[in-house]
Amino acid sequence: MPVVIPSAAQRSAARAAEAEAEAAVGDGGIGKRALATPVESAAVRKNARARLRLVPGLDGLRGLAVLAVVIYHFFGDVLPGGYLGVDMFFVLSGFLITSLLVREFRVTGRISLKDFWVRRFRRILPAAVTVLVICTAIVAAIGGDLAVGIREQFLGTLFFVNNWTQIATSQSYFADNEIQVFAHYWSLAVEEQFYLIWPLLIAGLFIVVRRYPRRVPIIVSVVLAAASAVAMWFIYTPGEDPTRVYYGTDTHAFGLLIGAALSLIITSTHSDPAADSWPSSRRAGAIAAQVLAPLALLAYLAQLIFMTDDLEFTYRGGLMLTSVLGALMLWGVVRDARPLTWLFSTTVMRWLGQRSFSLYLWHWPLIMILIALFDSKREHAWVWGLVALPLSFLLAEISYQFIENPFRRGGYKKAWTTYWASRPGLAELRYGFAKVAWPLVPLLVVASLAGVVYGVVTSSDKTQLERDLEELQQLNNSGSTPAPEAAAPTTTAKKTRPMPRGPEITAIGDSVMLASSAALNTRFPGLYIDAAVSRHYTAAIPIVQELKSTGQLRDTVFLGFGTNGAAFPGQLDELIDAIGPDRTIVLSVPYGDRDWMPGARAEVIQAAKDHKNVYIADWCTHAQSNTSLLRADGVHPEIEGADQYALAFQYALQQYSNYDKNTSTQCAV
Numbered sequence: 001m002p003v004v005i006p007s008a009a010q011r012s013a014a015r016a017a018e019a020e021a022e023a024a025v026g027d028g029g030i031g032k033r034a035l036a037t038p039v040e041s042a043a044v045r046k047n048a049r050a051r052l053r054l055v056p057g058l059d060g061l062r063g064l065a066v067l068a069v070v071i072y073h074f075f076g077d078v079l080p081g082g083y084l085g086v087d088m089f090f091v092l093s094g095f096l097i098t099s100l101l102v103r104e105f106r107v108t109g110r111i112s113l114k115d116f117w118v119r120r121f122r123r124i125l126p127a128a129v130t131v132l133v134i135c136t137a138i139v140a141a142i143g144g145d146l147a148v149g150i151r152e153q154f155l156g157t158l159f160f161v162n163n164w165t166q167i168a169t170s171q172s173y174f175a176d177n178e179i180q181v182f183a184h185y186w187s188l189a190v191e192e193q194f195y196l197i198w199p200l201l202i203a204g205l206f207i208v209v210r211r212y213p214r215r216v217p218i219i220v221s222v223v224l225a226a227a228s229a230v231a232m233w234f235i236y237t238p239g240e241d242p243t244r245v246y247y248g249t250d251t252h253a254f255g256l257l258i259g260a261a262l263s264l265i266i267t268s269t270h271s272d273p274a275a276d277s278w279p280s281s282r283r284a285g286a287i288a289a290q291v292l293a294p295l296a297l298l299a300y301l302a303q304l305i306f307m308t309d310d311l312e313f314t315y316r317g318g319l320m321l322t323s324v325l326g327a328l329m330l331w332g333v334v335r336d337a338r339p340l341t342w343l344f345s346t347t348v349m350r351w352l353g354q355r356s357f358s359l360y361l362w363h364w365p366l367i368m369i370l371i372a373l374f375d376s377k378r379e380h381a382w383v384w385g386l387v388a389l390p391l392s393f394l395l396a397e398i399s400y401q402f403i404e405n406p407f408r409r410g411g412y413k414k415a416w417t418t419y420w421a422s423r424p425g426l427a428e429l430r431y432g433f434a435k436v437a438w439p440l441v442p443l444l445v446v447a448s449l450a451g452v453v454y455g456v457v458t459s460s461d462k463t464q465l466e467r468d469l470e471e472l473q474q475l476n477n478s479g480s481t482p483a484p485e486a487a488a489p490t491t492t493a494k495k496t497r498p499m500p501r502g503p504e505i506t507a508i509g510d511s512v513m514l515a516s517s518a519a520l521n522t523r524f525p526g527l528y529i530d531a532a533v534s535r536h537y538t539a540a541i542p543i544v545q546e547l548k549s550t551g552q553l554r555d556t557v558f559l560g561f562g563t564n565g566a567a568f569p570g571q572l573d574e575l576i577d578a579i580g581p582d583r584t585i586v587l588s589v590p591y592g593d594r595d596w597m598p599g600a601r602a603e604v605i606q607a608a609k610d611h612k613n614v615y616i617a618d619w620c621t622h623a624q625s626n627t628s629l630l631r632a633d634g635v636h637p638e639i640e641g642a643d644q645y646a647l648a649f650q651y652a653l654q655q656y657s658n659y660d661k662n663t664s665t666q667c668a669v
Helices: 008-027 042-047 056-074 082-108 113-142 150-158 162-168 185-208 215-235 243-247 254-266 283-306 312-334 340-344 347-354 356-374 381-421 433-437 440-458 464-478 511-515 517-523 537-549 571-579 597-610 619-625 639-657
Strands: 505-509 528-531 556-560 584-588 614-617
Touching: 056 082, 056 312, 056 340, 056 347, 056 356, 056 381, 082 113, 082 185, 082 254, 082 283, 082 312, 113 150, 113 185, 113 356, 113 381, 113 440, 150 162, 150 185, 162 185, 162 243, 185 215, 185 254, 215 243, 215 254, 215 312, 254 312, 283 312, 283 340, 312 340, 340 347, 347 356, 356 381, 505 511, 505 537, 511 517, 511 528, 511 556, 511 639, 517 528, 517 639, 537 571, 556 639, 571 597, 584 597, 584 639, 597 614, 614 639, 619 639
Parallel strands: 505 528, 505 556, 556 584, 584 614
Antiparallel strands: none
């Protein structure tokens, strides 16, 4: 390589810079000139590049975070709080990104937004887009419910707005059977949105407040973090699905901002590019890190075990606490606190951390694809978790070595040049798997892109369940649902009253009742059914009032609700009063894995206790005792399950006929 000899002017400027650096070492580079533009020449500033100190324990922290998330997704019962690994990622990202910005500004006197975003794209895009393209092609080939909404998933993920796309389409992160194949990209979207906005804000702050280079940026980051946590607190509604506040950039950015605040507090503002990025200038601070960091680790591990995703505390301070604990652990690792340094510097933890990005990208689509192919009802999901775990590690290693590293270290052009230069000759094709596999790369790219196009163009917006429900809705509206003879009612020797028959029954409900409408017609031929998708109790009251006002409300009323939320305070009593005390009412006890289900079941049972004319149809116990009766979403019944749903109503009518009432259920309330 040619040797460049600096000019006399450049040598003089360099000596002046060295003298300035030596003068600033005494206070760790934190003085009155902190963050002021150094006096180096333009040429020296252009070629100088601040680098962050290598801290092996930071890789280990990433390893802990990704391990928690993988265990949560594969074996949720083992680590109910494993989702908190994402918050650790947020704290790390906010800390490291802000540290880079602080060091760049101090060393060069400016922040190159172009260079920053190019580095981020090199780091994230190659692996993220590769996984997205390959998995979209595979999902499109598999089809079925797994491919529902793949168009929106692909485009939302490609443009890093996956979190808002899922919020807009009412997807849930906490309903086990409804998570999309690219749901995990939500956190990457939040980070990318942060990477777009934060450098602009921090660069502006550094320029405007040179006199107080630390104080104002720290205050801004802390205030924004507090605002984000407060927004999560107030937007979250107990008993409802928390996906909106969990996915929202506005309500879940506090982890990134807390990491940024920690960086602004401890990152060096020394103008020397070789200066320690996180100097330990105060003994008291080092001692505090040694004490607090291990305690924070213990508290974080306790959260992983005990802080489930359905607790009100989780969204009203719990996640904020997780981020603070993550910042304390990060502080301890940077300050070489024991035993954190030993734990997170081990080979296994560092290996996991270095491959955490690729492991995070691959693990969720992999388990979703395996379950879709071999276990659509998730009866043995943990078995596929055991299968997916080593496969995820293998794919992460391949992705890390051959996608992440080449693009991150050399950029797009060099990565492509290196790949093209490695093309083998005809003779070399006889030796080595790597040489033989080389021509498969363009074929894989073409096939994947073709699969993406096919998947995006042919994507269905409705699951098989939704299509079946639409067909049942049309049959109910047309009155063409078959209605065979009713089964003979059960009779006993004791005093009884006649069992209500189909023409005496009005049934009003949600999609679970709609999915069971044929079975209800079989057991109660001639009943009137008004059931629809995504219905809440709110919709039932005007329906009852309309039927009653036109004289069409029959003597016995079936109500099947709760799947889409518990009743609002006083709403169930209002509905019962609207039907009237002279009619027999049967309320379905709902089944599902939603957070509000225990409350929804409890209010149904309480209504039966409070009103003499109200009985319960314990659908929940029927479903819970045999989940194979349910479709893949774990909520709606298959054909056999629909018969059990109708049977639950028949049992309730038998109680009415026998002057009996049972208000117990085997389900949690």
